[in-house]
Structure formats: structure tokens, C-alpha cells
Amino acid sequence: MDNTLLGKVPFWLDPKKRAVIFQIGVFCMVGLLAYYLVSNTLVNLERQSIATGFGFIHKESSFEIGESLISYSAASSYGRALVAGALNTLKVSFIGIVITLILGAIVGVARLSSNWLVSKLAAIYIEVMQDIPVLLQLFFWYAIFYETLPSPQQALSPMNGLFMCNRGMAFAVPEAHPAHKYMVLAFFVGCVVVYIIHRWAKKRQDKTGQVFPVFTVSIGVIIGLPLLTWLTFGAPMKMDVPKLTGFNFTGGLTLSPEFFALLLGLVLYTAAFVAEVVRAGIQAVSKGQREAAMAIGLKPHHVLNLVILPQALRVIIPPLTSQMLNLTKNSSLAVAIGFPDFVSVANTTINQTGQSIEGVALIMAVYLIFSLSTSAFMNWYNKRVAIVER
Amino acid sequence: MEESILGTQTEESKPPITSVGVIGWVKSNLFNGLFNSILTIVILYLLWKMIPPLFQWAFIDSVWYTNGKACRGIDGACWSIIPTNLRFIIFGFFPYELQWRPFAAMIILFGLLFYSRDRKHWTKYLGYGWIAGLFAMGLLMKGGLFGLSPVETTQWGGLPLTLLLSVFGLTAAYPLGIVLALGRQSKMRGLKLLCILYIELIRGVPLISLLFMSSFIFPLFLPEGVIIPSIIRAQVAIILFTAAYIAEVVRGGLQGMSRGQYEAAESIGLNYYLTMRLVILPQALKIVIPPTVSILISAFKDTSLVMIIALFDLLKTTQTVLSNPEWMGFSREAYIFIAILYFAGCFSMSNYSRKLEKELSTEN
Numbered sequence: 001m002d003n004t005l006l007g008k009v010p011f012w013l014d015p016k017k018r019a020v021i022f023q024i025g026v027f028c029m030v031g032l033l034a035y036y037l038v039s040n041t042l043v044n045l046e047r048q049s050i051a052t053g054f055g056f057i058h059k060e061s062s063f064e065i066g067e068s069l070i071s072y073s074a075a076s077s078y079g080r081a082l083v084a085g086a087l088n089t090l091k092v093s094f095i096g097i098v099i100t101l102i103l104g105a106i107v108g109v110a111r112l113s114s115n116w117l118v119s120k121l122a123a124i125y126i127e128v129m130q131d132i133p134v135l136l137q138l139f140f141w142y143a144i145f146y147e148t149l150p151s152p153q154q155a156l157s158p159m160n161g162l163f164m165c166n167r168g169m170a171f172a173v174p175e176a177h178p179a180h181k182y183m184v185l186a187f188f189v190g191c192v193v194v195y196i197i198h199r200w201a202k203k204r205q206d207k208t209g210q211v212f213p214v215f216t217v218s219i220g221v222i223i224g225l226p227l228l229t230w231l232t233f234g235a236p237m238k239m240d241v242p243k244l245t246g247f248n249f250t251g252g253l254t255l256s257p258e259f260f261a262l263l264l265g266l267v268l269y270t271a272a273f274v275a276e277v278v279r280a281g282i283q284a285v286s287k288g289q290r291e292a293a294m295a296i297g298l299k300p301h302h303v304l305n306l307v308i309l310p311q312a313l314r315v316i317i318p319p320l321t322s323q324m325l326n327l328t329k330n331s332s333l334a335v336a337i338g339f340p341d342f343v344s345v346a347n348t349t350i351n352q353t354g355q356s357i358e359g360v361a362l363i364m365a366v367y368l369i370f371s372l373s374t375s376a377f378m379n380w381y382n383k384r385v386a387i388v389e390r
Numbered sequence: 391m392e393e394s395i396l397g398t399q400t401e402e403s404k405p406p407i408t409s410v411g412v413i414g415w416v417k418s419n420l421f422n423g424l425f426n427s428i429l430t431i432v433i434l435y436l437l438w439k440m441i442p443p444l445f446q447w448a449f450i451d452s453v454w455y456t457n458g459k460a461c462r463g464i465d466g467a468c469w470s471i472i473p474t475n476l477r478f479i480i481f482g483f484f485p486y487e488l489q490w491r492p493f494a495a496m497i498i499l500f501g502l503l504f505y506s507r508d509r510k511h512w513t514k515y516l517g518y519g520w521i522a523g524l525f526a527m528g529l530l531m532k533g534g535l536f537g538l539s540p541v542e543t544t545q546w547g548g549l550p551l552t553l554l555l556s557v558f559g560l561t562a563a564y565p566l567g568i569v570l571a572l573g574r575q576s577k578m579r580g581l582k583l584l585c586i587l588y589i590e591l592i593r594g595v596p597l598i599s600l601l602f603m604s605s606f607i608f609p610l611f612l613p614e615g616v617i618i619p620s621i622i623r624a625q626v627a628i629i630l631f632t633a634a635y636i637a638e639v640v641r642g643g644l645q646g647m648s649r650g651q652y653e654a655a656e657s658i659g660l661n662y663y664l665t666m667r668l669v670i671l672p673q674a675l676k677i678v679i680p681p682t683v684s685i686l687i688s689a690f691k692d693t694s695l696v697m698i699i700a701l702f703d704l705l706k707t708t709q710t711v712l713s714n715p716e717w718m719g720f721s722r723e724a725y726i727f728i729a730i731l732y733f734a735g736c737f738s739m740s741n742y743s744r745k746l747e748k749e750l751s752t753e754n
């Protein structure tokens with residue numbers, strides 16, 4: 001004790017100083033390794049006369065992209081190609097996440113069903129899908145598409161206006177009409193109105209105890225407003241039906257086999273994991289909670305909405321976030337079946353320009369942005385539903 | 391008198407026949423309530439519509455031992471693609487007459503795995519056994535010693551490659567992951583920051599970007615003339631990737647340790663290294679065995695991604711067979727076959743993890 005006060009402890013026995021020295025050592029080693037790799041890389045780049053930097057982004061790409069959300073041609077720049085790829089990744093991830101959440105929730109609830117058949121089927125689905133690599137599933141669905149389905153000339157048409165062939169799935173969509181723009185607008189206005197009603201109803205309930213049928217009114221507003229807009233425009237009914245012209249379908253909306261196989265594979269695979277998360281979340285709410293809620297006379301949907309779900313969500317959200325991120329990351333496997341997602345476009349860019357370092361850095365940066373923003377959003381949401389300790 | 395009354399009463403109060411036995415089970419598990427009854431009927435109808443045609447396709451109309459031409463006209467499945475090409479699918483381009491070597495390596499691996507199933511066998515000697523086994527497997531694959539002729543790594547492929555990548559990947563990633571987890575829990579700010587950066591960076595990007603890095607950028611990192619085979623590069627990428635996930639799992643275990651454990655270890659005068667080795671890690675790693683097995687399962691599934699950088703793993707050898715004109719168009723059968731292989735592997739692992747979880751939970 002006296003020794004420390006007098007400062008007689010040698011510096012290599014003082015934990016604080018030792019920690020500093022140790023960390024300096026580690027940083028030096030990491031720095032040396034980095035220096036070694038970077039210097040090697042610079043020498044190699046010079047030897048192979050590869051120019052570094054992102055100058056290639058403005059050059060003409062001269063490759064085609066199968067499908068793109070923005071106008072793109074082979075004359076566009078690499079930068080535009082990469083943006084188109086990133087948008088495709090976002091598209092497939094967003095649609096995939098929405099369908100996965102719905103399917104996963106259904107399967108997760110089915111797993112807990114009192115119906116033996118339903119519960120066993122859900123269990124089989126979960127086990128089988130989790131145990132087969134997602135890449136293999138993608139190949140399987142892709143093979144089903146281009147080997148099993150007929151050519152466009154003999155396309156299957158299980159429903160009026162729906163065609164399935166080895167060039168993809170074509171289905172009828174409403175023909176473009178000015179009403180659609182206003183219907184979308186009406187939908188957003190409906191969402192805002194619902195938000196306001198929701199806040200007002202909560203305030204009123206806190207004050208007077210009267211319950212306002214928020215759910216029914218919300219559904220009515222969200223569906224009713226666009227419907228009303230549609231009717232005021234004279235209810236345009238005309239459909240844009242896909243037609244076979246030459247070797248392929250024109251008109252309507254066509255989903256490419258690559259997109260469809262990717263979406264199907266990702267959704268079926270991830271939904272199995274989401275189902276397990278949902279099941280675990282529901283089971284985490286103790287039986288007493290449901291019984292207590294029923295004992296104080298809540299209606300079944302109130303039991304679910306006010307007691308079970310708020311508690312289950314708290315358990316579900318963190319693992320659900322990582323599953324959503326997994327789906328986004330797994331969408332990079334599109335490169336294997338030829339869907340032009342970001343990784344696929346970046347891969348083509350690397351092969352054409354030889355700018356491998358920049359290409360891989362771009363892939364990592366884009367996925368980091370996706371991952372970090374998703375987890376930031378989910379953390380924010382998680383904080384909102386988290387338990388408030390008093 | 392009383393007795394006889396009681397006797398008749400018990401006989402009369404037997405449960406009705408509709409609530410016990412098969413009928414009772416069906417009633418309470420399939421037809422309890424209107425909604426469930428409708429659900430059951432709809433599902434039974436769908437199964438009745440789907441299963442017989444599938445069965446017909448897979449077993450009745452199918453062929454098993456023919457060549458590709460004989461498969462063309464039939465309605466059923468062409469399973470012939472598998473027995474005919476089995477050796478290529480399993481072993482890839484490994485020299486034909488030497489294929490007993492990867493086979494023996496796989497036998498050693500399965501033997502070790504089977505022996506390790508029982509937790510009673512988890513001793514120091516099993517650890518040595520694993521080290522010797524891994525060495526023997528590497529030797530059998532590579533050759534060059536004890537009169538075994540050397541085989542280039544470019545010729546490795548199929549199931550042995552898949553297993554090799556996952557087993558060696560996990561063995562190397564495990565210690566690295568523990569070090570990263572300890573670093574993340576450390577009180578040293580700089581070290582902690584470094585570990586957090588590494589873990590979050592790796593977990594934020596897809597494995598495929600690391601594999602691209604290993605195949606495109608890694609060669610640039612090395613001085614001129616040094617060439618590392620692509621299998622080793624892919625292996626390094628898998629190790630670096632898996633380590634970040636293991637680090638997060640181990641961190642969960644470390645956080646589950648109560649402060650008392652650290653304080654007790656400190657109070658008997660153990661230093662940091664001994665505290666971790668003798669007190670904290672043995673307990674923390676035991677807690678996280680089940681999640682570690684699920685990391686192993688995903689590492690096993692993720693090895694299929696190496697086919698994108700043109701390594702001949704199980705998936706790629708299968709696709710090579712499918713690109714042969716004779717067997718073109720039978721993807722479903724081939725993919726179902728390797729799906730069964732992957733399923734068997736993953737299912738036995740997850741089953742084992744569930745069993746282990748049960749064993750561990752009863753102990754506490």
C-alpha cells in the first residue's frame with residue numbers, strides 16, 4: 001500500500017501503464033501489417049500498371065443490365081450501372097422483407113397451432129428450409145423456372161391475365177391512368193389522417209376512458225380514400241393484359257425468372273428463421289399473462305393487442321432485425337443466378353476495368369450503409385417498444 | 391352393498407368413446423372448433439392433390455440406373471444422374487485412382503464426430519485425437535509424405551472440400567473469435583475499439599464480398615512471386631468471417647457470467663490470463679455451446695458460396711455434371727440429391743445441439 005503511495009511500483013507492474021504499453025504494441029503490430037500489405041499492393045499495382053482511384057465511374061460501361069428501375073443502357077456510365085444495381089438490391093430486399101415478415105409470422109403462429117396437422121407441417125417447413133443452403137435453393141427455383149416451364153409460345157395461364165413461362169411471369173396490371181397518381185396521394189393522406197385519429201383517440205381514452213374503434217376506422221380511411229378517388233375519376237377498369245408478340249410478352253408487368261427465383265429463395269429461406277423467432281417470442285410471454293388478461297374480461301383481440309403482442313415484440317425485434325439484415329446480405333447471392341444486383345454489377349465492373357480494390361470496397365461500403373441504417377432504425381423502434389423501467 | 395354401487399358407478403362413468411383413443415385424439419387435435427376443422431379439411435385436400443403426383447414422379451415413373459438418353463422420354467424423375475456421376479459429384483477432379491484418400495479422410499472425420507457425440511468422451515485426449523485427425527486428413531488430401539503422391543489443391547473438390555472448408559474454418563475461427571470477444575469485453579479502450587470495428591465491419595458485409603476480396607485483392611497483398619492457392623485464400627476469408635460471428639456468441643457467454651466469478655478469481659490472486667482460462671471461459675463457453683453449433687451449421691451451409699469464386703465444392707461439381715449435354719435439364723433431381731446431403735448434415739447437427747441443450751439445462 002505504502003509502495004503505491006510512494007510511487008515505487010515499477011511501471012511493468014502497474015496495470016494502467018501496462019495496458020497502455022500493451023495497446024501500443026497491438027496497434028504497432030496492426031499498423032505494421034497494414035503497412036506491409038499496402039506497400040505490397042502499391043508495388044503490385046505499379047507492376048501490373050493498374051491505375052487506382054474512382055475515375056472509372058464516369059467511363060462508359062458498355063454492358064447491358066437485364067432489368068433496372070432507372071433508365072439504363074450500355075452507353076451509360078459505370079456509376080449509373082452501380083446505382084441501378086444498388087436499386088435492384090434495395091428492390092428485392094424490400095419486397096423480400098415484407099413478404100418474409102408476413103409468411104414468417106403465419107408459419108410461426110401455425111407452429112403453435114392447436115391443430116396437429118398445421119403445427120407439424122409448419123415444423124417440417126421450418127426444419128427443411130433452415131437446413132438447405134440458400135444458394136442451393138436459389139439454383140433450385142431458377143432451374144424449376146427455366147427447365148420446367150414452357151417457352152412463351154406455350155405459356156401456362158392458370159388465371160386470366162397471368163402467364164407463366166421460362167422467360168418469367170407476366171401478369172395484367174391496370175392500364176396507366178391519371179387517377180393512379182391521385183390514388184397514391186389519397187393513400188398517403190389516409191395514412192396521415194389515421195395517425196392523427198390514433199393520437200386523438202389515445203388522448204380521449206386517457207381523459208374520458210371512452211374507447212374509439214381506431215382499427216376499423218383506420219382500415220376504412222386507408223382503403224376508402226383511394227377508392228373514393230378511383231370512383232371520382234369514373235372508375236377506370238381497363239387492364240393492360242400481356243400479349244405474346246414474337247418471342248416474348250409485351251405489356252402488363254413481367255417479372256424475370258432471375259428476380260422471381262431470387263425472391264422466392266430468399267423469402268422461403270428467411271421465413272423459416274423468422275417463424276422460429278416469432279414462435280420463441282410468443283412462447284416467451286408466460287401463460288399467466290394471457291390468463292390474467294382474460295380474467296379481467298378483455299376481449300380476445302384486446303388480449304392479443306394489449307397484452308401478448310407488446311410483450312412478445314420486445315423479445316422478437318432484436319433477432320428479427322438480424323434476420324432482415326441476413327436477407328439483405330443474402331440477396332448478394334443474386335450474382336450466382338444472374339440477377340443484376342449490386343454485387344453482380346460490381347463483379348462485372350471489376351472484371352471489365354480490373355479495379356478490384358475499388359469494386360470490393362464499394363460492395364462493402366454499400367452493404368455497411370444498408371446494415372447500419374437498418375439496425376439504426378430497428379434500434380430506434382426497439383427503444384420505443386422496450387420495457388420502461390420505473 | 392356399498393362396494394357394488396361404487397363398482398357400477400365407476401363402470402358407468404367411463405369417458406365417452408369419442409374423447410379417448412384415436413377418435414378422441416383426432417377430435418381434440420384436428421377438429422376442435424369450426425376454424426380448425428375447415429383448416430384440417432383444406433390441408434388434407436391439398437395434400438391429397440399434391441402427394442400422389444409427387445410420389446408418382448419420384449418413385450413410380452422414375453428411372454434409377456440408365457444413361458442420359460433413356461431419361462429423355464419419361465414423365466418421372468431421372469435419378470440415374472446421381473449413381474452415374476456419383477464419384478464426380480462427391481470427389482470432383484481428385485485423381486480417380488487416388489479417390490480412396492479423400493474417402494478415408496471423410497471416414498476419419500465422421501468417426502471423430504461420432505465419437506465426440508458423447509460428452510463423457512470430452513477429455514484432453516479427444517482434443518489430441520482431433521489434432522491428429524485433422525493432420526491426418528490434411529495429409530491424406532495433400533499427400534507428399536509417407537509415399538503418398540502429392541495432389542494439387544486445385545484438384546480438390548466435392549464433398550471433401552465442403553467438409554474441409556467448414557471443419558478447418560471453424561477450428562481456426564474459434565480461437566480467433568474468443569480473442570476478439572475478450573478484446574471487445576476488455577477495459578483497454580483502444581483494443582476494445584479495434585475489436586468492435588472488426589466485428590461490426592465483418593458482420594455488416596456479406597460473405598461473398600470477403601470471398602471476392604480473397605480472390606481479387608488478396609493476390610495483390612502478397613510480395614511478387616508468392617502465390618497462395620485459391621482454396622487457402624477462400625479458407626482465410628471463411629475463417630475471418632466466421633470468427634466475427636463466434637466472437638458475438640462468446641461475448642453473450644461472457645456477459646452471462648456474474649461479477650462474483652471475476653471477483654472470486656481476483657480474490658484468490660489469479661491474474662487476467664488465469665482468471666479467463668480457469669474460471670470464466672470454461673463456464674462461458676459451456677453456456678454458448680448451442681449457439682456455437684448453429685454457427686457451425688451456417689458455416690457449413692455458407693461454404694457453398696465458394697462456388698461463386700470458381701472452387702469446385704459439392705454444388706459446383708453438381709453443376710458441372712448438369713452442364714454436360716447428356717445430363718442437361720435434370721437439375722431438379724441433382725439439386726434434390728445434394729439438398730438431402732446438406733439436410734442430413736445440418737439436421738443431425740441441429741438435433742445434436744438440441745439434445746446438448748437439454749443435457750446442459752438439467753445440470754444447472
